Amino acid sequence: MGGVRELAGSFVVPGPCGVAVRDRLGHLTSQDEMVLRAVGEHQGALASRDLKARCADGLEHSAQTWAARKRELTKESSSRIAGAITKATQDQWALARRCQAAHIQTLAAGIKMLRHRLSLPIGEKGTKRAAGGYRSKSEWFRKSRRLAMLEARHTAAVAEWQAGRVRVVRGGRRLFNTRHHLAEARLTEGQWRQRWDAERWFIAADGESGKRFGNETIRVTPDGEVSIKLPAPLAHLANTRHGRYVLTTRIAFAHRGAEWADRIAANRAVAYRIHLDTGRDRWYLTASWQRPAVQTIPLETARARGMIGVDTNADHFAAYRLDRHGNPIGDPHRFGFDLHGTAGHRDAQIRHALTRLIHWAVRAGVAAIGIEDLDFTTEKTREKHGRRKRFRQLISGIPTGRLKARLVSMAAEHGLSVVAVDPAYTSRWGGQHWQKPLTTSHRKMSRHDAAGIAIGRRALGHPVRDGVSPARTELRAWGRTAPPPHDRSDRAGHRTVQAGSGARGREGTRPPTTDHAPRGVSPSGTRTREPSASNTVRDAPSTQQWVQDSLTHTG
Incomplete structure (x- = not known):
């Protein structure tokens, strides 16, 4: 881009x-x-x-x-x-x-x-x-x-x-x-x-x-x-x-x-x-x-058991749990707080929201929490946003400094690490690539929830805009790549693409997907009955479309 x-x-x-x-x-x-x-x-x-x-x-x-x-x-x-x-x-x-x-x-x-x-x-x-x-x-x-x-x-x-x-x-x-x-x-x-x-x-x-x-x-x-x-x-x-x-x-x-x-x-x-x-x-x-200086754990150790990505907003934390491959797990979680009132009230609200977030992370079994390394020093100026007074107040209301201090100290007491990531494009790319695919009739996804996924993937070292997990990458290594995005072979070619010449297992024989032959075909390979005209003209999905031809077949 x-x-x-x-x-x-x-x-x-x-x-x-x-x-x-x-x-x-x-x-x-x-x-x-x-x-x-x-x-x-x-x-x-x-x-x-x-x-x-x-x-x-x-x-x-x-x-x-x-x-x-x-x-x-x-x-x-x-x-x-x-x-x-x-x-x-x-x-x-x-x-x-x-x-x-x-x-x-x-x-x-x-x-x-x-x-x-x-x-x-x-x-x-x-x-x-x-x-x-x-x-x-x-x-x-x-x-x-x-x-x-x-x-x-x-x-x-x-x-x-x-x-x-x-x-x-x-x-x-x-x-x-x-x-x-x-x-x-x-x-x-x-x-x-x-x-x-x-x-x-x-x-x-x-x-x-x-x-x-x-x-x-x-x-x-x-x-x-x-x-x-x-x-x-x-x-x-x-x-x-x-x-x-x-x-x-x-x-x-x-x-x-x-x-x-x-x-x-x-x-x-x-x-x-x-x-x-x-x-x-x-x-x-x-x-x-x-306290004596404690050596922080390596980044790979923090990523080993997955990550919880947290998007910081002016009135809530939007969090999403991801496995170590960067795949979202379950539904989004939101932890709200109210930053109106006295400084003591605001601090108590932040501590209460972080307490609920950390307790959920402990129950989920992750080792780290991913969060943006926010700094709005140059974003609060009135010259940049002009008449958008409410937006300036929104940015100023996000408790970046207090949040960093509180989160680090409270997470350390529960054995959790905090991974800071670059905040660039997390909301934009999260909403573009994760909000709509994960929205269902039972799950409502906001732009902030999708940003939590983007933050978690970046903390895990995965690209935000690439939805392919390492599990599919392993499939490529064994001789096949992931299916194309379309559901019809006449639109995107064969559903399972041929592997490259240097891929491991390229010349291996693929086992059958089922234990029995397709209906109407004997184990010897000869058809027991002729197909009827109605069977030849109907356009219905078949399990045979998912079976790849032999790698040595050229016809």
Whole structure:
């Protein structure tokens, strides 16, 4: 097909490298909450100051400047707390740089599309691959103004990128902007201030292998006792020796509790974070640790037991099971979700849909799930789709980033691998070559279901547009090829085509398809009775049409 771009190869996605579990710190006393707030405010101020220093360093940052910042923070806290703060600062600065690069890429995509459409005559129609010209002179003028604005923004963003300047807000830019729209957010100024302060607190500590229970700053014992090493200015609030404060509550991780207990029993590193959920007015403790790098299974091993191809959409996953030859098995499955509402609700919907998908894959007995390696970075720009606002919202609603993280981590817990494939042409070719043939009176096939088959075949290494399975290929190797698509020999030649001269078994004798001779013919080959005229003129199917003549016959 002309214009088809080169497809990227499929690959097995590496498994998760870390684990995080959370439990509620319930039944805290007023003294416990006062200490936690004091620690959070003090260390949060240190984190804000350190982030300011890191942003000022820009591209001049080095190991020496990092060590100098850590020494300054150690005076007002401890070496471990200072290390946790500087590491969190570095991660936040690096995240801001990645977001800055993505913003520059989005601006460049918009500028390129605007220049293309402005170069076309007014009113010229577009194609499936590219948008056309603008509808009127007024729209062309407005878009030319927007092009100048985007070029100015792009120039400024590139200059900041080259200078190493980033824009970071501790507590979140969205929450910061909410301060100016309290009525729309249904918040009072006091409620916003409480949420803002809680987001800027810092009560976290990285783990350290070899130390008692894997963490000296925030220590959790096997029986669930939580204690905090207070910073030097707050040492007077300690209620036990060595400047530590022990909370009255006990925790017990219901999920991965045994794995967590094994780690702290062996004094292996576990990082902890304590935060306040202002919406629920509850305190939580999150434990996280790294897993050793696990070698991903070979791609052929993942394909050995078949594959489940999954097409990702804005409101559901369309999945289809395929055997190792790429043949669809059974009926399509759909796992719906609703992405309206809060971020927590959307995340819960994704997890619930993935849970049902993974459980079905386990019951089906496959070893891997095939999914598209989606990236809509250049597809969300308003310049590309123009007035198609609903379509832009549809693309933006597909949870690509969150889906990848959730699917990989959840599939690894059930022993499943994830195979990422190139998303090009899966919906088009799936609908063209698989939707109609598999649609029956009892099976309704959508374009998304057919795309799931295309994704699964690509993950298995089979071409999407070739419906011939390896079982038929084996038939060719033994001296015959698959029948032509027509049901009449006078339209497509003989139904079983002669094999090539180099095919294995070409000179072999084909066994009869039945154990008895055709009706009216004796085993000796002589006909017992003459055929009647009615038998010679009727055009009815016969089993003899499927019997191939001898390979040595030339008549």
